[in-house]
Amino acid sequence: MEQRTLGRTGREISVVGLGTWQLGADWGDVSEDDALAVLEASAEAGVTFFDTADVYGDGRSEQVIGRFLQTHEGITVATKMGRRLDQVPENYSLDNFRAWTDRSRRNLGVDTLDLVQLHCPPSATVDADATYDALDTLVAEGAIAAYGLSVETVDQALSAIARPGVASIQIILNAFRLKPLDAVLPAAQEAGVGIIVRVPLASGLLSGKYDESTTFAADDHRTYNRDGSAFDVGETFAGVDFETGVRAARKFSALIDEVGPTGLSPAEVALAWAWQQPGVSTVIPGARNAGQARANAAAGDADPLPQELLDGVRRIYDEHFRAAVHGRW
Numbered sequence: 001m002e003q004r005t006l007g008r009t010g011r012e013i014s015v016v017g018l019g020t021w022q023l024g025a026d027w028g029d030v031s032e033d034d035a036l037a038v039l040e041a042s043a044e045a046g047v048t049f050f051d052t053a054d055v056y057g058d059g060r061s062e063q064v065i066g067r068f069l070q071t072h073e074g075i076t077v078a079t080k081m082g083r084r085l086d087q088v089p090e091n092y093s094l095d096n097f098r099a100w101t102d103r104s105r106r107n108l109g110v111d112t113l114d115l116v117q118l119h120c121p122p123s124a125t126v127d128a129d130a131t132y133d134a135l136d137t138l139v140a141e142g143a144i145a146a147y148g149l150s151v152e153t154v155d156q157a158l159s160a161i162a163r164p165g166v167a168s169i170q171i172i173l174n175a176f177r178l179k180p181l182d183a184v185l186p187a188a189q190e191a192g193v194g195i196i197v198r199v200p201l202a203s204g205l206l207s208g209k210y211d212e213s214t215t216f217a218a219d220d221h222r223t224y225n226r227d228g229s230a231f232d233v234g235e236t237f238a239g240v241d242f243e244t245g246v247r248a249a250r251k252f253s254a255l256i257d258e259v260g261p262t263g264l265s266p267a268e269v270a271l272a273w274a275w276q277q278p279g280v281s282t283v284i285p286g287a288r289n290a291g292q293a294r295a296n297a298a299a300g301d302a303d304p305l306p307q308e309l310l311d312g313v314r315r316i317y318d319e320h321f322r323a324a325v326h327g328r329w
């Protein structure tokens, strides 16, 4: 699989990585065996980048990855911090950063974290000099090798990209969320900042496997966060109304049937669409089982997508989503 440099980390990582929120919680139950099988299948298929967070299963996702790292080399692990307390600016302090990264180092079983990302902090924290001073201190102390920010909005991404110490930005980008293409990707490319694309399947919608009657487990955020009552609604189905998303996903699948590519599932095309955008370093689909992990990694070998497909994605976005989401994130 193609490897790209992850921004200012200088690390080479696969264009398809792995998101491991599913291995912690919030997606219904995923057993420890399934979790390890997902990591194993991904690595075997050439994935060299895992994204996790201290809050996924309150450390379970990090711990499973830590177990995996004991017997595997060559994986870059990005974790996140900042959501175990309220997301208010006063909690983003050097003391908390030290405590949070110490816990992640223990969970992952490493001395130095490859990359730590602030986990969707408030805009005041994204814009504050003190945030970056504290993160620079962690680098100087050797707790972390590099830092980045996972953000909700384009404005937050642009603010963070302007900071010289920021190695990477994690942001939602998919066929139903096109706004980062306008300014964020060009700015990141210009600055040499890596772009990690999350929610590339719109929480599974782009696979085309759901219909209007699909339901999810009670402990799955696709049930309990549809209205944004637990966290930013943009993280669930990329913030699109489920029924609208199902209809648009049908059009996405029909578009692939019409213009190609052949031999790839809609999920694989959705991932190829994302990693083939100029400026993207990697996409991090979440996988619940080894089969999904293998299929997602295979998308890293896709040929360049046809222009008709790229144009069709824009048409679907303009028709179904632009009015509702373009101004929001």
Ligand SMILES: NC(=O)c1ccc[n+]([C@@H]2O[C@H](COP(=O)([O-])OP(=O)(O)OC[C@H]3O[C@@H](n4cnc5c(N)ncnc54)[C@H](OP(=O)(O)O)[C@@H]3O)[C@@H](O)[C@H]2O)c1
Residues within 6 Å of the ligand: 018, 019, 020, 021, 022, 027, 051, 052, 080, 119, 120, 150, 151, 170, 197, 198, 199, 200, 201, 202, 203, 204, 205, 207, 209, 235, 267, 268, 284, 285, 286, 287, 288, 291, 292, 293, 295, 296
């Ligand atoms: N604030 C943040 O920083 C933040 C927020 C969200 C996510 N993330 C990171 O980004 C990663 C990716 O985002 P995400 O997991 O929320 O959404 P996603 O990758 O868009 O969707 C994942 C879901 O898509 C379905 N899926 C995956 N592979 C598939 C395949 N090959 N065929 C068919 N369906 C497939 C599965 O749904 P089923 O469960 O229905 O099978 C899976 O749970 C997360 O794991 C996490 O690491 C970070």
